[in-house]
Amino acid sequence: MTPALEISGARARLGRVEALTGASLCVRPGEVVGLVGPNGAGKSTLLRAALGLVRLQAGAARLGGRDVAGLSDLQRAALAGYLPQERRVGWNLPAWRIAALGAANRPPRPAREAAMQALARVGMADAAGRGVLDLSGGERARVLFARLLATAAPLLAADEPAAGLDPDSQFLALELLREEARAGRAVIVTLHDLTLAARACDRIVVIARGATIADGTPREALTPAVLAQVFGLDGELIDTAAGPVLAARRAPA
Template sequence: MTAAWTIEGAKARRGKALVLDGAGLSVAPGEVLGVVGPNGAGKTSLLRAGLGLMPLETGRALLGGRAIGGLNPIERARLVGYLPQERRLAWNLPALDVAALGAPDLPPGEALAVARERLTRVGMSHLAERGVLDMSGGERARVLLARLLATRAPLLVADEPVAGLDPDAQLLTLDLLRAQASAGAAVVVTLHDLGLAARACDRVLVLDHGRVAADGAPLEALSPTVLADVFRLDGALVETPAGLVVAARRTLSQREREGPTP
C-alpha cells in the first residue's frame, strides 16, 4: 500500500535557525499518526515543509507517492486537507460559508450541503448563520474543523486542533478525526497532551530539536525513557478504564532540588 504522505530526511531553517534536522514521517490510509514534542521541537515546521509551505534544504516530501513539488495547487488540494495552528480569519463570514470553503471542487449548492452536514458533526449547526468573528475561540475552532472535514481529502493534517478547547470538544475533535481514518483517510495530528495522543493515535512520532526521537505504538514511543529524555518527565503511560494517561512529574534540575540560594 502506498503511503498517503511521506517525508524523508527533512532539513530546514527559519532564518538562520535550524528547525528540522533530518526529520521525517510516513502515514498510511486508515492510520492516525500523532506528532508530539516540546515547544520548538519542529512539529509545525515538519508539517509545513512536508506540504510544500516551507522550503527544504535537503530531503523530500511525497503525497500519494508523488513529489509534492510536482503537484499544482488543485492536485494538492485534492490529496490533502490542512488545518493550520493559526485560527485567524479576516472576514466575518457565516460559519456555513467558511465550512463550504473546504469543498471548492463542488457546485455551490452541493458545497453548502456538505458544509452544513460537517457543521452538524462538530456540533455547530445551530450557529451556521453566525459570523465567525462573533464566535468564541472554541466555536471558531469547530467551524474550521468542519471546513477541514468538508475537503473529503484522503489525507487530513491538523496542527494543534484541540488547543483551547474544553475537554468534551477535545474528545469530539479526536473522535471525528478517528472516524475519518476508519473510513480510509490518513490522519496526522500534532498534540501537546501526551495522554490524548496515546489514546487517540495508532502511532506516535516524537520530535526533539528537529529530529525524530521515537516513532511507534504509544507505549513504545512514549516510554519512560522517552518521557525523561525528551520531555523531562519522571513517569509512564498508565492504562485506565478511559484509556492510556500519562502519570508523571517534572524531573527537577540540580538547582531546583537544592532550593533557593540563601
C-alpha cells in the first residue's frame, strides 16, 4: 500500500539552525503514528517538511507517493489536511465558519454540514454560532481541531492537537483521530504526553536533534534506554487496567 506520507533522509535548516539532520517518517492509511521528542527536537519541522512547508536540503518528501515539491496547491490539499501548532485566529468568525474552512473546496452547503458534524464530534455543536475569539483557548483549539476533521484528505497531520485541552478533551481528540484511522485515513500526530501517545498510537517515531532515534510500536519505541537517552527520564511504560502509563522521573544528572 502506498504510504500517505513518506519522508526520508530529511535535512533542513531554519535560519542558521540545523533543524533536520536526517529524519525519516512514514505513515500508512489506517494507522495513527505519534511523533514524539523533546522541545526543539524538530517534530513540527519534520511535519512541515513532509507537507512541503519547509524546503529540504536533502532527502525526499512524498504525499500519496508523489514528490511534494511537484504538487500544485490543489493536489497537496487533496492529499493532506494540516492542523498547525499555531492557534492564532485573525478575525472573530463564528465557530462553524472556521470549521467549514476545512471543507472550503466543497460547495457551501456540504461544507457547512461537514463543519457542523465535526463541531458535534468535538462537543462544540452548541457553540457553532459563537465568535471564535470569544471562546476560551481550549474551546478555540477544539474548533480548530474540528476544522481538521472536516477536511476530506486521506492524511491528517495534527501538530500538538492535545495542547491546551482538558484531560477529557485530550482523550477525545485522540479517540477521534483513531476513528478517522479506522475509517481508512492515515494520521500523524505530534504529542508531548507520552502516556497519551502510548495509548492512542499504533506506532511511535521518536526524534531528537532532527534525526529519527526510534520507530515502532509504543513498547518498541519508548524503551527505558530511549527514555533516558532522548528525554533524560528514568522510567518505563507500565501496564494498567486503563492502558499503558509512563512512570518516570528526571534522570539524576
